[in-house]
């Protein structure tokens with residue numbers, strides 16, 4: 001997999017090891033620099049020039065815009081990737097596009113190359129992907145089928161995700177409550193994302209969390225099929241509308257929990273937020289069909 005949302009590892013480089021001054025600017029970085037102007041909001045990030053017209057930047061959470069510098073922790077550039085791998089509750093963030101960026105920090109970049117490193121820590125791959133969607137025609141996206149079809153090893157099963165199940169799986173994995181990146185890649189039966197609903201941070205191909213979830217949905221269906229084949233009693237339940245509403249209410253409570261068992265990348269956990277979302281969407285679908293209206 002190549003998606004920049006691959007699970008982040010702790011940053012180990014030292015500040016002094018970073019060559020931030022000698023390299024020539026690449027076109028993608030130059031393009032992004034021009035896009036910033038004096039300030040730019042992108043997803044949950046606010047980038048501001050500290051001195052008008054100069055390549056001297058400050059990064060912070062957009063919701064911290066009005067907070068005094070003294071209230072914020074200044075994070076060193078070489079620690080930013082690790083620091084931003086955890087949310088306000090201290091839970092690991094498997095994807096940096098998730099809308100749970102921690103608050104209370106600022107990050108300084110004193111030239112264009114440090115800006116590039118800082119952006120890589122906040123939204124990995126942003127500069128190259130942003131350049132691709134604004135300057136390349138066609139935009140180099142990969143469809144789910146194409147991407148999953150290339151997978152081998154533990155992800156090879158993801159290619160068996162098809163039809164309505166694929167659309168629902170993508171809707172569940174990539175919805176705005178889970179990820180702010182704007183999905184450009186396609187899956188039949190589901191529109192791509194708009195910047196209004198998500199953000200300007202592009203997603204050009206499925207990430208590891210999406211593939212893991214796709215593989216899990218295939219596995220769930222395979223287990224159900226095996227139960228039928230083995231002659232086991234089918235697990236069916238005709239829900240009344242009130243039962244469905246009670247289940248929805250219970251799911252809503254579970255979604256607010258911060259139990260580590262429900263962490264976002266652990267799709268084996270019944271409390272995984274995407275699994276809860278999947279069940280919730282299925283219940284909504286049943287209720288909307290009218291079969292369960294009171």
Ligand code: SF4
Nearest residue numbers: 174179203206207210
């Ligand atoms: S594949 Fe989906 S969840 Fe993963 S980064 Fe892209 S939009 Fe976000």
